[in-house]
Amino acid sequence: MxxxxxxxxxxxxxxxxxxKIFLITIFxxxxxxxxxxxxxxxxxxxxxxxxxxxxxxxxxxxxxxxPGQELGGIGPAIVGTFLLVFLSxxxxxxxAVIAGIFAYEYPNSFIGxxxxxxxxxxxxxxTILVGLxxxxxxxxxxxxxxxxxxxxxxxxxxxxxxxxxxxEALREVPKDYKEAAYSLGLTKSQVIFRVLIxxxxxxxxxxxxxxxxxxxxxxxxxxxxxxxxxRVFFEGIDKPIGAIPLLIYNLVQQPYENYHQxxxxxxxxxxxxxxxxFIPIRLKLREIKI
Amino acid sequence: xxxxxxxxxxxxxxxSILILLxxxxxxxxxxxxISGSGATFPQPQLEKWITEFMKEYPNVKIxxxxxGSGKGxxxxxxxxxxxxxxxxxxxxxxxxxxxxxxxxxQFPIIVGAIAIVYxxxxxxxxxxxxxxxxxxxxxxxxxxxxxxxxxLNPDKNLPHxxxxxxxxxxxxxxxxxxxxxxxLISDEWKKKVGSGKVVDWPVDKLGRxxxxxxxxxxxAILKQTPYTIGYVELAYAIKExxxxxxxxxxxxxxxxPNKDTIKEAMENVAAFVPDITRGYEEKVEMFLNAKGKNxxxxxxxxxxxxxxxxxxxxxxxxxxxxxxxxxxxxxxxxIVTGYVSLPTRIAELGLKAAEIIE
Numbered sequence: 001m002x003x004x005x006x007x008x009x010x011x012x013x014x015x016x017x018x019x020k021i022f023l024i025t026i027f028x029x030x031x032x033x034x035x036x037x038x039x040x041x042x043x044x045x046x047x048x049x050x051x052x053x054x055x056x057x058x059x060x061x062x063x064x065x066x067p068g069q070e071l072g073g074i075g076p077a078i079v080g081t082f083l084l085v086f087l088s089x090x091x092x093x094x095x096a097v098i099a100g101i102f103a104y105e106y107p108n109s110f111i112g113x114x115x116x117x118x119x120x121x122x123x124x125x126x127t128i129l130v131g132l133x134x135x136x137x138x139x140x141x142x143x144x145x146x147x148x149x150x151x152x153x154x155x156x157x158x159x160x161x162x163x164x165x166x167x168e169a170l171r172e173v174p175k176d177y178k179e180a181a182y183s184l185g186l187t188k189s190q191v192i193f194r195v196l197i198x199x200x201x202x203x204x205x206x207x208x209x210x211x212x213x214x215x216x217x218x219x220x221x222x223x224x225x226x227x228x229x230x231r232v233f234f235e236g237i238d239k240p241i242g243a244i245p246l247l248i249y250n251l252v253q254q255p256y257e258n259y260h261q262x263x264x265x266x267x268x269x270x271x272x273x274x275x276x277x278f279i280p281i282r283l284k285l286r287e288i289k290i
Numbered sequence: 291x292x293x294x295x296x297x298x299x300x301x302x303x304x305x306s307i308l309i310l311l312x313x314x315x316x317x318x319x320x321x322x323x324i325s326g327s328g329a330t331f332p333q334p335q336l337e338k339w340i341t342e343f344m345k346e347y348p349n350v351k352i353x354x355x356x357x358g359s360g361k362g363x364x365x366x367x368x369x370x371x372x373x374x375x376x377x378x379x380x381x382x383x384x385x386x387x388x389x390x391x392x393x394x395x396q397f398p399i400i401v402g403a404i405a406i407v408y409x410x411x412x413x414x415x416x417x418x419x420x421x422x423x424x425x426x427x428x429x430x431x432x433x434x435x436x437x438x439x440x441x442l443n444p445d446k447n448l449p450h451x452x453x454x455x456x457x458x459x460x461x462x463x464x465x466x467x468x469x470x471x472x473x474l475i476s477d478e479w480k481k482k483v484g485s486g487k488v489v490d491w492p493v494d495k496l497g498r499x500x501x502x503x504x505x506x507x508x509x510a511i512l513k514q515t516p517y518t519i520g521y522v523e524l525a526y527a528i529k530e531x532x533x534x535x536x537x538x539x540x541x542x543x544x545x546x547p548n549k550d551t552i553k554e555a556m557e558n559v560a561a562f563v564p565d566i567t568r569g570y571e572e573k574v575e576m577f578l579n580a581k582g583k584n585x586x587x588x589x590x591x592x593x594x595x596x597x598x599x600x601x602x603x604x605x606x607x608x609x610x611x612x613x614x615x616x617x618x619x620x621x622x623x624x625i626v627t628g629y630v631s632l633p634t635r636i637a638e639l640g641l642k643a644a645e646i647i648e
Contacts, residue, residue: 066334066338066341067334067626143369143370144370145355231351232353239323252506253504254333255628280300
């Protein structure tokens with residue numbers, strides 16, 4: 001009797017030990033996964049924050065200085081990034097939402113399946129190729145770099161995110177609502193736009209915000225499309241414009257310390273814009289849980 | 291409905307920022323915008339000139355987008371920008387294509403040099419002769435304490451360590467100038483490797499070569515890895531405080547790149563720069579290994595490429611800008627560290643261009 005009890009004890013101890021080892025391994029591995037993220041956040045804050053303090057309000061409204069000591073500002077890039085996000089949202093989101101609805105409503109038709117597959121491919125499409133495409137479609141015919149060309153490229157990039165989010169959000173709506181709506185005699189468009197979209201709006205909104213964050217952070221599609229102004233703020237949507245990611249890309253290639261500082265400050269600003277877009281998303285998701 | 295409200299609010303916020311920011315920044319100013327793109331090497335210098343020029347001409351805005359010599363010329367050809375900067379002179383085939391659209395003008399705007407930089411702790415002012423330099427990059431000299439390096443540097447304490455060669459991994463005008471120089475001083479290099487924006491580095495096959503992206507990448511590797519040698523634009527070598535080697539010039543003297551040695555080289559080759567309307571006749575090798583007692587052998591021009599004809603208001607601005615660069619812009623206080631101003635003879639070419647633009 002006693003013996004077997006001890007044996008049992010050893011076995012349970014072994015199992016407990018195994019569990020502990022497993023948990024610790026998982027903990028260490030997940031810590032390693034998020035480590036780079038924290039490293040990026042912290043180093044951007046540590047290096048960017050003093051620049052923002054030193055530059056003050058001029059950093060937000062000024063223009064690029066020559067190499068040397070001055071910090072100047074990144075005003076045109078900030079204006080450009082906001083304008084690009086806005087324009088690309090106007091161009092991309094309506095089409096994307098409608099494409100998402102189509103893929104949801106006709107999941108078994110040839111076009112519906114094709115739409116979804118193509119959207120998924122588009123999501124992983126190299127963004128630099130989108131930039132080249134926009135260059136030949138918009139920049140060359142217009143004969144100048146322009147904000148609209150950049151917005152066109154960005155719209156192509158954000159569309160699949162918004163469309164797939166829309167489709168998935170709609171699919172999560174319980175079928176009962178749809179059936180109830182039809183039984184009340186509503187037409188198809190009324191069911192979709194008056195009932196389903198309203199229930200699924202959180203999911204769709206999340207998709208839209210992810211798309212906008214994507215548009216704010218992309219560099220490659222802007223390389224051949226917007227030019228990259230550093231002195232001119234805004235002359236019209238058919239004229240060149242700046243953008244924060246592109247500015248960072250250009251500045252870090254130069255050997256000058258003040259350019260690197262400006263790049264860090266711009267990186268922090270970009271990060272703040274990102275958080276500004278992402279924190280609402282997290283709050284939204286929590287609301288759904290409750 | 292909360293979400294909808296918040297969404298509308300944030301949209302409103304973005305919109306208002308969008309409309310307000312440009313308005314408070316510009317205040318209905320009337321100005322003319324000129325744009326250019328191209329080489330990144332002269333970009334810091336150009337940014338400096340543009341800033342100073344705009345102080346004197348507040349009704350003008352000049353934008354420079356960078357992106358590389360190739361992109362600049364392509365943009366210029368497509369009419370996306372008003373001027374282009376290019377490190378290598380325009381090739382004849384492209385020049386002919388451009389001429390179909392109108393008369394093209396090309397002239398040097400600034401001088402740069404390529405420094406041979408290395409990292410041997412405790413060994414400054416290393417001297418390298420032409421054949422030793424070539425053989426290091428060919429991989430024939432394997433150790434830093436090789437007999438031939440020792441002979442040139444008898445008083446230096448050279449370590450018995452393998453030489454690691456750092457080169458550019460991306461397509462680069464710097465590589466083109468440097469390999470053209472090596473081809474010029476060594477037939478063996480010319481036959482085995484040749485010159486170009488990208489070449490097959492013999493040291494890579496020996497396992498002693500490392501590639502870095504951009505000047506910045508080469509500098510980073512060089513700083514982290516002892517016993518390395520590489521080539522970068524002078525501005526980077528100075529900014530990053532790298533050890534710069536003395537190189538043997540055409541007359542057998544050992545020289546470091548600095549304002550005087552680069553200027554002397556330029557004085558000696560100024561006559562080779564072709565007329566502004568025949569820019570395609572210029573070749574990179576014309577300016578390498580220049581004669582002169584203290585001439586630094588690896589120097590290159592950055593060029594500006596413009597049209598002869600512009601719309602009225604733009605023509606005036608471009609004329610003024612070029613004239614300003616060639617006169618005031620060449621004064622020491624407007625020259626960024628690492629660059630060297632043009633010899634007067636060459637600055638006159640730019641002034642001539644400013645005269646005939648209309």
